[in-house]
Amino acid sequence: MPPSALADKLDALVERLSKVAQDVRAGVVSLETDTPRRMGVAQVGTELINTVTLPEDQIHLFLPQLVHLTAVRVFIEWNGFDAIPQEDGATISYADLAAKIGGDPSLITRIARTLVANNTLKQVQTDHVAHTAYSRLLATPPHRAVLKLEFDDYLASFLSLPRYFARFGLRDPTDRLQTPLAFAQDRLGASAWDIWNSDPERLAGFMMTMTVMEAWAPARNPYDFGWVAQHPAAAKDGAERVLLVDVGGGRGHALGRILRENPGIEGRRCVLEDLKEVVGEVERERGEGLEGVRLVGMDFHAEQPVKNALVYHIRRCLHDYSDDESVAILRRLADAMAPDSRLLIVELIISDPPSAYQAALDLTMMVISGKERTLATWRDIVARAGLKITHVDVVEGGSGVVECMLGD
Numbered sequence: 001m002p003p004s005a006l007a008d009k010l011d012a013l014v015e016r017l018s019k020v021a022q023d024v025r026a027g028v029v030s031l032e033t034d035t036p037r038r039m040g041v042a043q044v045g046t047e048l049i050n051t052v053t054l055p056e057d058q059i060h061l062f063l064p065q066l067v068h069l070t071a072v073r074v075f076i077e078w079n080g081f082d083a084i085p086q087e088d089g090a091t092i093s094y095a096d097l098a099a100k101i102g103g104d105p106s107l108i109t110r111i112a113r114t115l116v117a118n119n120t121l122k123q124v125q126t127d128h129v130a131h132t133a134y135s136r137l138l139a140t141p142p143h144r145a146v147l148k149l150e151f152d153d154y155l156a157s158f159l160s161l162p163r164y165f166a167r168f169g170l171r172d173p174t175d176r177l178q179t180p181l182a183f184a185q186d187r188l189g190a191s192a193w194d195i196w197n198s199d200p201e202r203l204a205g206f207m208m209t210m211t212v213m214e215a216w217a218p219a220r221n222p223y224d225f226g227w228v229a230q231h232p233a234a235a236k237d238g239a240e241r242v243l244l245v246d247v248g249g250g251r252g253h254a255l256g257r258i259l260r261e262n263p264g265i266e267g268r269r270c271v272l273e274d275l276k277e278v279v280g281e282v283e284r285e286r287g288e289g290l291e292g293v294r295l296v297g298m299d300f301h302a303e304q305p306v307k308n309a310l311v312y313h314i315r316r317c318l319h320d321y322s323d324d325e326s327v328a329i330l331r332r333l334a335d336a337m338a339p340d341s342r343l344l345i346v347e348l349i350i351s352d353p354p355s356a357y358q359a360a361l362d363l364t365m366m367v368i369s370g371k372e373r374t375l376a377t378w379r380d381i382v383a384r385a386g387l388k389i390t391h392v393d394v395v396e397g398g399s400g401v402v403e404c405m406l407g408d
Contacts, residue, residue, distance in 0.1 A: 074111060119134070177191055180366070217399075314329075318347060349374065386407050
């Protein structure tokens with residue numbers, strides 16, 4: 001790259017960071033609470049690396065990342081992060097750390113120093129180590145679960161992809177029983193859900209991971225539900241009609257939030273749907289805002305049991321499935337809709353081209369036969385299901401709501 005072009009790129013990156021610094025200083029944005037903006041700033045760091053390194057440099061940058069992730073995973077396995085004192089300023093010698101873990105001092109020191117080199121741990125003097133804010137997080141069960149799932153399930157699946165595609169051909173995985181995840185774990189014939197449900201500890205780790213991910217990057221819903229309470233169907237004389245069905249709504253966190261933010265929508269006119277075992281848990285321990293909500297055990301691959309509802313809401317479900325399966329799920333909903341019903345699909349809408357993180361999420365979904373989609377792909381799927389898009393809301397980072405009605 002000519003020196004002048006390189007300088008221009010560096011100036012542009014500096015200008016972007018300066019703008020963020022001004023916004024932070026003025027209190028316009030909070031990087032602590034705004035995950036999409038924070039990740040956008042981090043992307044500048046990636047762009048800086050790509051700008052200043054040569055192609056031959058970039059080939060070698062993967063190795064430290066892979067080694068770092070591996071060191072984190074084995075340290076989690078050995079409860080190494082728990083063995084380091086949690087108190088501010090507290091340290092432990094490498095020898096004492098090895099004794100607490102029950103390992104050879106040379107091995108433990110080498111792994112710990114890899115974590116020090118990547119700023120996960122902090123070395124004090126020459127023979128002691130201490131926590132960082134990041135490593136303290138890795139000492140908590142939910143965040144340990146995230147790293148274990150990413151390493152044991154997703155990374156293992158990624159490593160199997162050359163062999164998987166050699167066997168099944170160069171096409172999107174679309175069969176829930178023939179996924180890269182199942183292939184990597186010698187469980188062909190089992191879905192991802194079968195695999196995770198087969199081991200209580202593994203299932204608990206998966207559920208903790210989903211909770212962490214939801215808290216870190218919630219599917220922000222910019223949709224305005226205010227019209228629902230104003231619709232004639234919400235009037236007393238329309239009391240027999242269901243106003244809102246949360247399809248595959250899990251434990252009802254999203255529905256509860258919608259009802260709290262829209263008190264004009266009566267909970268007793270709403271339905272929370274999920275598998276029988278899930279709604280059974282909700283029945284035993286209802287979350288805030290779910291008072292009066294009707295619970296229905298169902299599988300959204302089967303017929304939709306609630307007909308003619310005003311709004312059907314399906315959130316973070318369709319990305320688990322292939323295009324054909326998603327079309328089939330949407331057709332079940334379309335068959336239940338009235339002419340004035342609206343379907344809200346709350347999912348990530350990836351840009352074209354996607355950000356690095358969006359692309360990573362897409363390949364993560366691929367190993368279980370799902371996918372993340374662009375708006376163009378959503379338009380195609382919706383049309384195939386006999387629906388039409390009437391409105392789209394997208395916020396920074398890609399979280400979006402696709403509003404649909406029955407097609408013409």
